[in-house]
Amino acid sequence: MTTPSEELFPSTRRALLHRAATAQAEGRAPSLVAAVQRQGQPVWSGARTCVEGHAPDSDTQFRIGSITKTFTAVLVMRLRDEGLIHLDDPLEKHLPGTGVGDVTVYQLLGHSAGLGAEAPSPWWERTPGTIRPELADVLGEKPQPHPAGHRHHYSNPGYTLLGSLIEAVRGASWEEVLRREILEPLGLRRTSAQPQAPHAGGWAVHPWADVLLPEQVEDLGLMAPAGQLWSTAADLLRFAAFLVEGDERVLCAASVREMREPSAPSESGDWQSGYGLGVQVVRRGGRTLVGHTGSLPGFLAALWFSVEDDVAAVVLSNATSGPFTGEVAADLVRIVAEAEPRIPEPWRPLPEVDGQLLALTGLWYWGTHTFALKLIADRGLELRPLRAAGRGAAFRAEQDGTWTGLGGYYAGETLRVVRADDGTVDHLDLGSFVFTREPYDAGAAIPGGVDEGGWRGLGS
Template identity: 75%
Template sequence: MTSPREELLPGTRRALLHRIAVAQSEGRAPSLVAAVAREGRMVWEGARAGADGHAPDARTQYRIGSITKTFTAVLVLRLRDEGLLDLGDPLEKHLPDTGVGEVTIVQLLCHSAGLSAETPAPWWERTPGTLRPTLADVLGDHPVLHPTGRRHHYSNPGYTLLGSLIEALRGAPWEKVLRREILEPLAMDRTTVRPVAPHADGWAVHPWADVMLPEPAEDLGLMASAGQLWSTAADLCRFAVFLAEGDERVLSSASVRELRTPSVPPEAGEWDGGYGLGMQLARHGGRSLAGHGGSLPGFVAGLWVSVEEGVAAVVLANATAGPLVSAVAADLIGIVADAEPRIPEPWRPLPEVDRALLALTGPWYWGTYAFGLKLAADRGLELHPLRGGGRGSRFVVGPDGNWTGLDGYYAGETLRVVRRVNGSVSHIDLGSFVFTREPYDPEADVPGGVDKAGWTGSAS
């Protein structure tokens, strides 16, 4: 049996190399580097280059564009977890006089604030940030294009506002906060706001001829929190593992899971994708992926994580209109997951048994719908329909002895066991729904009561 901690099999490694070789060749990228992480560590890296004297590897810096937004979102969630803000707060509460202060922090995080996608001219990605020294310069005269909270409309200025929010609440530059609170704890010492050798140069490849033109690498100024960063495939693998598992030094697993949770409906026709809080969400090859893509003149980048499979992939290239690296990264995850599926942890019995909880397990009925209640680890419960689809959820126990739904229809709802005066169980109350041991148990407190005549074989 292959251990999930072992290196990838030779056939898998060749398939990965073949995929990036095709991507670099057909995408006409001067260079392309990729890496795969599995079960918490980088297990493969590969690179292809067409320029003489350029041999990148997983420690070569590329510009990662909007993947920067995920870092900014993590910093905002840290502020929330410390009690310094609420995601529902209007921006004005913490960052006054922006002119768009009625939008909320969560709307900025998930791009539903209705703000414009870009800054006023000139094109901010190819001009120095000194041309936009204030937020008013970034937002322009008419920054709000859509009703707030109604639709997903990607906004780079929105993440500039979040960067300024971080600076206001931390009393330090975004760059310094980023390094102190994310990069140093995760040992991402090759992720910087300006390029540090060895790094790739950005190129534009002519669409109709195999010739190249160098692209400028501007310092974005206030727009840095939307797309400034340079990083490596190795560093981004560390970040991908964090986005799957969390790290208490940076952000808890629960808060990281919140980043990956859909927050706004996708645009029409885009039902295979969505957006969480600073993270793009997608379905690819039947798998749920979370991550982000990025681009700036001369560079494209893609990072995806499959939490279920325990696999992440990063692809970086130095061409303005180069390979579709986000799709390539998703393909790399599929190659590994299909060739070497995740080996589940061995089944083990619970270390101890609460007899009272064990007595609650088994069939329960909501009206005539049959459900099964199962005891999980740490006094958790799982409730699922016994036939067909329906409303199922997992529940975690709270300090008051009741349970809270973690997912599904009953996410956030309270499950409590209702007992009679003598201590015996009458029923389970789940968000006001009554679950009984028998369908419409006459001994339980069923809303509306139960006909005293009981069940009958005739409708007459």
């Protein structure tokens, strides 16, 4: 039986190294670090460099750009979980005077607030944050080119606002709150707002010649929550494990699952990517990947994980352009998932069973559509169509004896058992839909009733 600590097969490790080496060579990156995690444990890391004898490793810091947004989103979700804010709160409630106070916290997290993609000139990534000392300097004169809530439009200023929201509610700097509430509890000792040795230097590679130009490093000031951080492959893998399982010291599992759900429609024609709450959600090769990519002058970064495969990958490079780190990280996940598929946990029976719930299981009919009802953990239920087409969902048990749908068409809908006067089960009510033990059961309270003649043949 495979255990999380076992190493990958040599052939898998070679395939990973080949992909990383190809990315560094073809992308003409001064250096590139890659690492993979399976079942929450690091299982491979590799590096390539153009400097003989000075290859970076998984403890070398690179700037991670917009992966910073995921950290900022976690801090906002913590405020929500503590009851200090609500995701549907208008920004004005907690951060007055911005001029865009009608947008909600939820819209800012998912980039659907309609705000501009970038701060006004000059180019904010290559200029010191001190030239934008106020939020008005970040937002500009026309901060909202789109109506709020109508579309996904990626916005760096939007995450600047979220950073300022955190500071207003916590009464401390974004950097201090980040250190205290995420970095220290998760043991991310090599993640910081400023570079800490050993760290890579940022470089630009000429597009038509194999020559280098050093990139300057700027402190982003107010825009730090959108892209300031430096981190390592090892730290980002730990962060990925948290984004899969949650950690009660930081954010519970239910809240990190909420972050992974798409929050706004994708751009027209793009059905392969979306955005949750601080994380990107993409489809690659038939699997769903969650994480974020990042870039700042001199650096490219990517973090992807597959919850289903329980594999995560990080790729970091010190080049302004060149290796497509997002594609490379996706390929690393694929290589491990396909070469060494996840070994499922052993089947185990439920620890206990309620006889009344067990009696509800089996076949049910919505009109003539056939469904199976199954008992699952924690007194939950799962309703699935027996044919390929149809609506199904898992349901969470509530204290009042009903169940709440957890996904798809029935997400948030209530399932309840309706009993006859003698206490027997008459039917199931799911959002007003009636499910009976027989197709159009004449003995059940079906709206509209059942024809008295019953079922008949063509000649009847």
